[in-house]
C-alpha cells in the first residue's frame with residue numbers, strides 16, 4: 001500500500017532550532033525518550049477540531065482547573081513504526097488504531113476526530129522525525145496519540161474544549177534475550193473492568209483501576225495479573241494490559257469482545273493469521289476452572305498475552321487461589337513463537353504482507 005500526503009489537510013511544520021542528541025539503539029528501553037517534534041490540534045465547542053500543527057516537542061501549560069486533571073476524560077492509543085533492513089519505515093495497521101481512538105473518544109464523550117486527519121498526523125510526524133526510527137533488530141518507534149479534555153471548569157459534564165496530541169518515542173526490543181515466559185496471578189479480588197464500564201475503551205481510567213491489583217500480584221512474586229470478569233470473578237478477561245489466548249488441545253480460545261475487553265489490534269492480527277493457517281479458533285467465554293481442568297487433564301498446551309508492546313507474551317506459570325499451574329514446562333510454546341515470528345516478519349517488511357497491514361511512511 002502506498003500513500004501520498006493528503007492535500008486536504010494543511011499541517012504547518014515548525015522545526016526545532018535545538019535538535020536533541022539521539023540515544024544509541026543499544027540504550028533504548030520503553031517510553032523514556034521522546035523525539036524532537038509533537039503534533040497538536042485543539043477543539044473548542046462551536047469551532048470543532050482546528051489548528052493541526054507540528055511544533056518542537058515542548059511542555060504543555062495546563063490550568064490547574066483543566067478538566068482532565070480532575071475527572072480523567074482522556075483516551076489514548078499505541079502503535080509502532082518499524083525500520084526494515086531495506087531502510088523503509090512502516091506503520092503497522094495505522095488505520096485500525098486511528099479508528100479505535102475514535103471509538104474510545106465516543107465512549108468518553110469526546111468529540112469525534114477525523115480518522116483521515118489522525119492518520120495524517122501519524123504519517124507526517126513520523127516523516128518529520130524519521131531519523132529517530134531506530135534500526136537495530138527489535139527496536140521501533142512507538143506512537144502515542146492522546147486526547148485530553150482541556151476546559152478550565154470543575155463541573156461534572158463532558159468538557160467543551162480538548163487537545164489532541166501525538167508524541168513519538170524510540171523503544172528498545174521488548175525481548176532483548178529471546179522471548180521470556182511470565183508468571184501471572186489470577187485476581188480473585190480486584191477487577192479491571194465490568195461490562196457496561198470502560199473496559200472496551202483505551203482510557204487512562206482503566207489503567208488507574210488496574211494499578212492496585214497489579215501491585216498485589218507483584219508483591220506475591222508474579223509479573224502480571226490475569227484479570228477475571230468483574231461480576232462473577234470466574235471468566236478470563238485480559239492479562240495485565242494485554243489480551244489473553246489459551247490453547248487447549250487443538251482449540252485456541254480467546255474471550256469474546258463482551259464490552260469489558262479491549263479490542264486489541266494484535267489480538268485481531270493473530271486471530272486472522274491463525275484462521276489463515278486453518279487452526280481452530282474460538283472467541284468465547286472461558287472460565288478459570290476450564291483452564292485448571294485442562295491443566296489437570298494435560299490438554300492445556302499454551303497460554304499467551306497479545307499487545308503492541310511485546311506482540312506476544314507467553315505465560316509460563318499461572319497462580320490461582322494458592323494453586324500453581326506450570327504451562328508447557330514454563331517455556332515458550334511452539335505456536336506462540338510461530339505467531340511472534342510471523343507478526344515481526346510482517347512489521348519489518350521481511351515477509352509477505354498478505355493483508356496489507358503495513359503502510360510505508362512516504363518522504364514529504
Ligand SMILES: *Cc1c(COP(=O)(O)O)cnc(C)c1O
Nearest residue numbers: 241242243262264265266307308
Ligand atoms: C492496548 C491494550 C491492549 C492491546 O491492544 P493492541 O492494539 O494489541 O496493542 C489490550 N488490552 C488493553 C487493556 C489495552 O489497553
